[in-house]
Amino acid sequence: MYKYVIKRILLMIPILLGITLIVFFIMSLTPGDPGRMILGQGATQEAVDKLNDEFGFYDPLPLKFGNYIIDILKGDFGVSYRTQRPVFDDLMVRLPTTLKLVILSLLIGTIIGIPIGILSAVKQYSALDVFSTFFALLIASIPTFWLGFMLIILFSLNLEILPSTGLESWKGYIMPVGIMAIGQAASLIRLTRSSMLEVIRQDYIRTARAKGVYEKIIVFKHSLRNALIPIVTVVGMSFARGLGGTLIIEKVFAIQGVGTFMFDAIGTKDIPVVMAGVIFLAAIFSLCNLIVDLLYGYLDPRIKAQYSK
Amino acid sequence: MNMRKMFANFLIITMLFSVLSGCGGKTENGVPVNEQNAEQKREDVVLGVRGEPLGFDPTQTGDGFSNTVELQLFDGLVQYDENRNIVGNLATDWNISDDGLVYTFDLKEGVKFHDGTELTAEDVKYSLDLAKESPFTSSLNKMESITVLDPYKVEIKLKEPYVIFLEKLCRPDGAGIISKNARESAGAEAFYENPVGTGPYVIKEWERGSKVILERFEDYHWGAAPIKEAVFRFLPEPTTATIAVESGEVDFTDNISAADIPAIDKEKVSIYESPSFHFNYLVLNTNKEPLNNVKVRQAIAHAIDKDSVAISALEGYATVVDSVVRKDAEGYSDSIEYRQYDVDKAKELLKEAGYEDGFKLQILITEGYSNKIAEMVQANLKEINIDVSIQSIESSAFIQDMVDGKHEMGWFAVDNSTTDASQVSTMLETGEMYNLSYYSNTQLDEALHVLNSSINPKERNPKAELVQKIVNDEVPIIPLFWRDDIFLANKQLKNVEELFVQFNVYKLSW
Numbered sequence: 001m002y003k004y005v006i007k008r009i010l011l012m013i014p015i016l017l018g019i020t021l022i023v024f025f026i027m028s029l030t031p032g033d034p035g036r037m038i039l040g041q042g043a044t045q046e047a048v049d050k051l052n053d054e055f056g057f058y059d060p061l062p063l064k065f066g067n068y069i070i071d072i073l074k075g076d077f078g079v080s081y082r083t084q085r086p087v088f089d090d091l092m093v094r095l096p097t098t099l100k101l102v103i104l105s106l107l108i109g110t111i112i113g114i115p116i117g118i119l120s121a122v123k124q125y126s127a128l129d130v131f132s133t134f135f136a137l138l139i140a141s142i143p144t145f146w147l148g149f150m151l152i153i154l155f156s157l158n159l160e161i162l163p164s165t166g167l168e169s170w171k172g173y174i175m176p177v178g179i180m181a182i183g184q185a186a187s188l189i190r191l192t193r194s195s196m197l198e199v200i201r202q203d204y205i206r207t208a209r210a211k212g213v214y215e216k217i218i219v220f221k222h223s224l225r226n227a228l229i230p231i232v233t234v235v236g237m238s239f240a241r242g243l244g245g246t247l248i249i250e251k252v253f254a255i256q257g258v259g260t261f262m263f264d265a266i267g268t269k270d271i272p273v274v275m276a277g278v279i280f281l282a283a284i285f286s287l288c289n290l291i292v293d294l295l296y297g298y299l300d301p302r303i304k305a306q307y308s309k
Numbered sequence: 310m311n312m313r314k315m316f317a318n319f320l321i322i323t324m325l326f327s328v329l330s331g332c333g334g335k336t337e338n339g340v341p342v343n344e345q346n347a348e349q350k351r352e353d354v355v356l357g358v359r360g361e362p363l364g365f366d367p368t369q370t371g372d373g374f375s376n377t378v379e380l381q382l383f384d385g386l387v388q389y390d391e392n393r394n395i396v397g398n399l400a401t402d403w404n405i406s407d408d409g410l411v412y413t414f415d416l417k418e419g420v421k422f423h424d425g426t427e428l429t430a431e432d433v434k435y436s437l438d439l440a441k442e443s444p445f446t447s448s449l450n451k452m453e454s455i456t457v458l459d460p461y462k463v464e465i466k467l468k469e470p471y472v473i474f475l476e477k478l479c480r481p482d483g484a485g486i487i488s489k490n491a492r493e494s495a496g497a498e499a500f501y502e503n504p505v506g507t508g509p510y511v512i513k514e515w516e517r518g519s520k521v522i523l524e525r526f527e528d529y530h531w532g533a534a535p536i537k538e539a540v541f542r543f544l545p546e547p548t549t550a551t552i553a554v555e556s557g558e559v560d561f562t563d564n565i566s567a568a569d570i571p572a573i574d575k576e577k578v579s580i581y582e583s584p585s586f587h588f589n590y591l592v593l594n595t596n597k598e599p600l601n602n603v604k605v606r607q608a609i610a611h612a613i614d615k616d617s618v619a620i621s622a623l624e625g626y627a628t629v630v631d632s633v634v635r636k637d638a639e640g641y642s643d644s645i646e647y648r649q650y651d652v653d654k655a656k657e658l659l660k661e662a663g664y665e666d667g668f669k670l671q672i673l674i675t676e677g678y679s680n681k682i683a684e685m686v687q688a689n690l691k692e693i694n695i696d697v698s699i700q701s702i703e704s705s706a707f708i709q710d711m712v713d714g715k716h717e718m719g720w721f722a723v724d725n726s727t728t729d730a731s732q733v734s735t736m737l738e739t740g741e742m743y744n745l746s747y748y749s750n751t752q753l754d755e756a757l758h759v760l761n762s763s764i765n766p767k768e769r770n771p772k773a774e775l776v777q778k779i780v781n782d783e784v785p786i787i788p789l790f791w792r793d794d795i796f797l798a799n800k801q802l803k804n805v806e807e808l809f810v811q812f813n814v815y816k817l818s819w
Contacts, residue, residue, distance in 0.1 A: 031706030039444055040371050041708060041723070045742060047444035083363050093517045149548065156556040164552045165544060165559075166519060254544045254553070256361070256518030264545075269705060 004307040005294070012286045017069075019282045020275065024065050027271050033057060034081040037268045055081055068275070077279075078272035080265075087276040091261065097167065098257035101249070102242035104177045109184025110235060116185070117192025121200060122219055132189055139186035144179060148252035151175050165254040176249045184238060191234055195227040202226075228299050236292035240285040244277070350819045353538040354802065357550040357562035361543045362521065364501035365512065366492075367485035368436065371445035376482035378541055380812050381523055383485025383506035384530075386414050386433065386478045389810050393728070395475050399428065399486055399507065399530075409470035409764055416461040420530040422488040423511045430457040435489035437465065446483040470762035476727045479811070481508065509534045509815040519543065523814070535818035551797060554578050560799040561817075563808075567624035567795070578797055583809040584628040585794040586726050590736070591686065591787040592711070592719040592745040600670075600717060604662035606784035609718075610648045611655035612693045613686060619790045622681040627790035633736070633780045635791070638728040639766060640773025645781055655693045667694025673716035674699060675707035682720050682789070711745050721745060722792070730773040731760040736786060737776070748785030 035051035036043070052058060056067070071078060077087040120129040155175065156164035163172050199205065200223055208218050247259030258277065265273035297304035362375035367383055370376065388398035397403075400414040420428040434457050440449040451474070453466040467474065478484045491505035503512060507530065510523040521541045525534040542559060544550035547566035553559040555577055573580065593600045593609065600606060619627040631647035634640060659665060670690070674683045680701055687697040697718070702710065711719055723743065725732040734757040735741050739749040756772040756779075763769050780786065798805045807816040 030703070031709070032703050033705055033709065036705040036708055038371070039447075043371070043444055043447050044450075045712070047447065051444065097518070149552075152552055152556075156552060156558075160556065163558055164556050165549055166542070251546050252549060254542075254546060254549045256543065260545070269703075 001297075001304075001307055005290070008290050008293070012283070012290075015286060016279060016282055020069070020072075020279055021065070023275060023278045024068065024271075025061070027269075027274055028061055028064075030269070032269050034269050034271070037270075038082060072279070077276040080273050081270045082265075082268050082273075087272050090273070091258070091276060091280065094256060094258050094261045095243075097255060098243055098246055098250075098259065100167075100173075101176060101180060101246055101255070101257065102239060104173065105180035105184055106235065106239055106242065108177065108181035109188060109238075112181070113185035113188025114192050114231065117189045118196055118219065118224065120189065120193040121196030124197065129193075133193070136186040136189040139182055140190070144183065144248045145252050147179055148175070148249065151179065152252070167253075167255055172253075176246075176253045176255065180242070180246065180249060187234065187238075188231065192227065192231055195230050196223055199223045199227045225299055229296055232295050232299065233292050236288045236295075237285075240281070240288040243284055244281045351801075352536065353540065354536050354561065354814065354817055354819075355540045355542060355559045356814070357544040357553055357559040357564060358541050359543075359564045360545050361518065362541075365504040366497070366501045367482050367487065368439040368443045368446060369497070369501060370482075374543075377812055378512075378521055378523070379482040379485060380480075380508075381510040381539065381814050382504055382508040382512070383481035383487065384420075384508050385481045385484050386416075386486070387475055388479050391807055391810060393810055395479060398479075399433070403475075405764070409472070409762060410467050412465045412467070412474065413458070414463050414465070416463070417530065418461055420507050421528045422491065422507055423505045423526055424488065424491055425528075426488060426490060428486065428488075428507055429460045430463045431460075432489045433457075433463045433486055435492075436486045437484065439487075440484055448477050449484060470764075472731045472761055472764055473727050473729045476729070480726070481506075509813075510539060513538070529815075531815075534815045536814065539814045554797045554799070557799070560802055561805065562797050563794065563812075565795045565797050567626045570624065570626070570795070573797065577800070579800050579802075579805070581796040581798065581805050581809070582626060582793045583806070584791045586728075587722055587724050587792040589622075589627070589682070589720070589722045589789045589792060590633075591789060592716070592721050593785060593787070594714060594717055594719070594746055595785060596714060596747045597717045599662070599664055599668055602662050602664075603783055604658050605664060607648065608655040608658035608662065608664075608693060609690065609695070610784045610787050611651045611658065612695075613689050613787060613789075614650045615789055616650075617689075618682055618685045621685045622678040623790075623792060626793040626795060628793065629790045630788045631781075632777050633733050633786065633788050634730045634773055634777050635728045638730045638773070640730045640760075640770040642774040642777055645774070645778050647781055648784075652692050659693055659695075665694075667696060669696045669698065671698050671700055671717045673707065673710060673719040674701050675704045675720075676701070679720040679722075686718075712742060714745075714747060716745070719745060730769070730776070731757070733757070733776060733780075734761055737780065746785035748783065750779060750783065753779045 033048070033052050034055055034057060035048035039048055039051060056064060068078070079085065080087050080090060083090060116132050120132050123129055152164045152175065155162040162174055163169070166172050205218060205222055208222050243258055244262065246257055247263055249255065250257045250260045262274060262277040265277065297307050358374065358377055360374040362370070362378050363372060364370055364375060365379055365382055367379045370379065384398050386398060386400040387395050387403070390396045397417070399417055399420060401417050402415040404413045405411070414433070416428065416430060416433065422428060434455045437449070437452060437455045440446045441452045441455070451468050451471045453468045456464045456466070458464055485506055485508070488505040492500040495503065502515070509526055509529045509531070511526050512521065513524040514522040516522070520543065523539040523541070525537050527533050544553055544559070544562065544564060547564050548569055550559065550562040550564040551566070551569050551573065554562050555574060570580065591613070593606050595601050615629045619625055619629050630636070632641065632645070659667070672683050672686060674680060680699070683699045683701070687699060690697050710716060711721065723736065735743050736745070737748065737753060738744060738757045739754050753776060756775045759772040760769055760776070794809055796805055796808065801819055803818045804816045807813070
């Protein structure tokens with residue numbers, strides 16, 4: 001088991017290196033330069049060239065990449081071209097905000113989504129099932145930004161109950177978290193339902209019923225545990241994706257999180273920020289993947305048995 | 310049963326209370342908004358700005374987000390009054406030598422920096438020396454030297470006459486005077502975040518990623534500001550900023566998308582608009598065929614319906630122009646017969662040029678509304694058989710490609726920040742970096758030189774007229790419009806129009 005974990009962590013190194021390499025070269029291929037971005041339209045070409053030179057922007061690519069990797073190994077993610085502050089510090093300013101949004105919405109989404117999904121599957125074609133499937137489909141089809149603005153118009157402009165921007169007080173969290181949670185719940189309802197339906201039709205469930213096992217035990221012990229594997233995967237990946245993917249919510253509600261941080265960096269060609277952001281997200285993704293895989297082992301002893309091989 | 314009923318009632322009451330408390334909960338500094346009235350004046354203002362500053366050292370920042378805050382922290386030697394006339398600020402009096410090269414300033418005595426020390430000529434020299442060398446304040450690079458004559462007198466020598474030099478000194482976000490002592494003892498890096506100036510406000514708190522809070526400087530040399538606390542909240546999305554003003558969370562924003570204006574509730578908030586200094590025009594690269602043919606350029610000028618362009622780009626929040634020199638500039642001439650939208654004339658000119666069947670043309674643009682401009686130009690030129698293809702690229706690459714002359718036709722915009730006729734020289738003078746049409750004309754260069762170096766209207770005005778005439782005849786560029794500045798503000802906020810002159814929160818009051 002430990003061997004497996006160590007092996008997986010070591011495997012992350014080539015993955016991260018590969019991602020770094022790809023993103024680095026893509027960023028280098030895009031047009032534009034940081035000097036002009038920073039100094040603006042009015043600056044002279046000499047001043048722009050001088051600044052680009054200071055950043056090492058004109059160095060040959062392999063040299064730039066080599067230097068970058070060496071710095072990262074030393075734990076130095078570089079300095080943002082735009083703010084002239086260490087990238088890591090800036091990222092850490094933004095991260096707590098995004099973490100709060102993602103964890104809260106994931107928690108609420110899971111608490112709502114999984115039970116409704118189970119109920120939908122157990123009582124297939126009931127009124128609840130029809131309603132929840134319809135709701136899940138509806139929510140999944142509504143673009144986040146549209147829902148965001150509609151709720152702002154309702155709660156901020158017309159009812160004047162909730163603030164439309166920022167996270168100044170707990171009230172600020174209600175709309176952004178609510179929208180993210182509802183989306184999370186919608187996808188979990190559909191997934192839990194279909195996953196449960198698949199399991200419920202298995203022979204061993206029929207056997208359990210034939211033995212006269214309580215329905216509760218059938219649902220929660222025999223069915224749910226087997227149905228959880230795809231659900232755990234989705235929840236784990238949603239967490240990782242959420243850290244970088246709350247951009248639209250952040251934009252609509254004027255929240256300065258990791259999403260806008262990276263998005264703005266791409267716009268200003270702030271390569272150190274983009275690189276650090278991508279590496280950070282890739283690492284989180286890989287870690288989440290690992291945790292999900294380990295959870296598989298916990299959920300399904302057959303998988304665990306394979307790990308120890 | 311009884312228990313259940315009681316529980317239900319309890320639930321209803323709790324819900325009601327939470328809703329009610331929610332309604333009254335929209336407060337600013339603990340005072341409910343709807344309870345504020347004339348007698349109980351607010352002491353703070355919340356401004357929705359486009360983005361987060363990088364720092365507050367006027368000589369080391371060039372981005373608009375930093376500049377917006379810097380305007381509140383520093384003073385220039387001179388300033389604009391509400392009619393854009395230049396009046397004294399830190400300087401009480403000034404003298405310009407006859408050749409326009411030497412400026413002597415008498416400083417106001419007893420002006421205090423935020424740290425309590427007094428302003429002297431040494432601080433002025435120190436600040437302007439920094440600005441002179443800084444790549445962020447390239448308009449001040451024309452200074453040759455700054456000399457302290459006595460503690461309250463400085464002399465500035467220019468490398469060449471620079472007509473709008475005083476206007477540049479009106480901008481504390483570039484030519485702001487900082488405390489020499491504070492910057493030297495704290496170090497440039499610490500000063501960047503905690504600056505010391507003489508302006509009406511000081512930094513109270515910078516909540517990274519969210520807002521900057523300014524507090525008024527009680528010893529401000531023009532008297533303390535009417536508003537005690539100014540909060541700059543970062544609201545980069547125009548729609549979000551607009552809603553924030555409508556809902557009362559924010560009192561003011563200049564970040565408005567013209568498309569949102571029809572939906573704004575004018576009962577709740579006030580909309581202000583004014584022509585800005587953002588000049589939008591079309592560039593015709595005279596190095597490229599067939600744009601090297603003057604008849605072709607004239608034909609294009611006649612074929613473009615500028616009103617439609619302005620409507621499609623900015624919903625009409627723009628001031629359409631025919632002349633490259635502003636109407637409110639000294640030297641503007643209306644005796645010239647400017648080219649008007651006239652498709653028949655355009656066709657005729659194209660026929661004379663031998664391009665009756667048209668040709669293919671590329672227009673280079675970047676992000677934002679220039680796309681809408683390009684689409685309209687494409688439609689307009691189709692009328693005269695010119696087949697326009699639109700190429701849109703990222704903004705810094707766009708500037709680079711334009712400067713490198715890779716374009717045929719292009720959209721461009723410059724921010725002049727002054728009405729002076731000499732501003733057009735950056736677009737038209739031979740050898741200028743932003744002479745993107747690569748047009749060269751000795752007569753024009755000579756006229757521009759006079760505009761840049763002379764302050765005598767008798768000498769300047771005929772030259773300004775000549776410039777307008779040449780541009781109209783030769784069409785290296787096609788003036789489109791001045792984009793309007795739009796402000797959205799709380800109805801109770803006073804003197805909002807004054808911020809069109811310069812973004813000084815000092816002018817605002819409740």
